[in-house]
């Protein structure tokens with residue numbers, strides 16, 4: 001099976017398992033797991049922040065970030081198709097009691113003007129205490145729902161400057177920030193610099209089985225650690241997982257450009273298949289979002305699966321394919337062959 005559902009389906013390599021088996025361990029809740037501490041220090045260094053905290057999932061990392069910046073009743077500005085909005089099970093409302101203000105991003109990328117428009121200007125006729133206090137701006141880079149979009153660095157800087165003008169804190173959901181760096185050569189720390197907190201995932205593309213981290217100032221990370229515990233994220237000999245993440249940072253991060261090249265090849269192939277539509281120029285990292293015109297996307301995904309390629313249908317016509325380190329260039333060609341075979345009878349009809 002050529003599994004293109006997500007870059008989370010990768011399995012740990014033998015070398016990664018060896019690193020896990022040999023990792024020195026302690027009880028992370030007491031702060032004395034040396035491998036967790038090493039991973040947190042390395043992550044903070046890569047992102048140019050003072051500190052980082054290791055957590056089980058990207059969702060927890062985002063949610064302790066949101067919670068650390070806000071109090072119940074606060075307003076959070078965020079692109080309408082962000083992972084935090086669509087795929088974290090209502091956590092901002094449930095865990096932090098905040099209201100989300102969706103911004104009209106284009107493929108997940110919005111402008112400083114969108115931030116300005118979302119903030120009600122002060123006026124003596126409008127009592128300030130009526131509104132939900134705007135407190136936080138979230139940015140997602142690369143943008144999953146947008147199709148793996150990479151934010152231009154200048155635009156990241158513009159929207160975060162707008163946020164600061166309005167007195168907002170800033171959070172970067174960088175689950176796939178590694179891919180933004182692989183695509184552009186801009187260091188992760190440069191993308192992270194305008195933000196107070198940054199979430200990164202070790203299980204997306206990097207190939208670790210589990211784990212994410214939230215980086216920021218010493219003070220914010222200390223506050224986030226409290227919410228990690230409150231949300232049930234205190235994990236004991238977590239160094240066995242941190243060892244996999246450290247191994248991934250060291251040995252897998254540099255290989256992400258191959259996944260991006262494979263995604264581009266996949267998109268170019270899809271563009272040539274009758275019954276499928278894709279804009280190859282919109283494929284900026286390892287995600288390929290395309291449309292099926294010859295049959296419902298759900299039926300297409302089922303038939304592809306029967307033929308040996310696993311894809312995720314999205315709505316009536318959309319399909320998502322994600323390349324990752326367990327997918328080779330020949331796998332991409334095989335996947336394209338299977339898609340062609342699936343569509344051939346439908347097109348002949």
Ligand SMILES: *Cc1c(COP(=O)(O)O)cnc(C)c1O
Pocket residue numbers: 056057058059060062083084140142143144173174175176201203204212
């Ligand atoms: C996957 C993802 C997350 C959440 O990560 P989990 O480990 O699955 O909870 C957060 N943000 C983005 C952009 C993601 O793609």
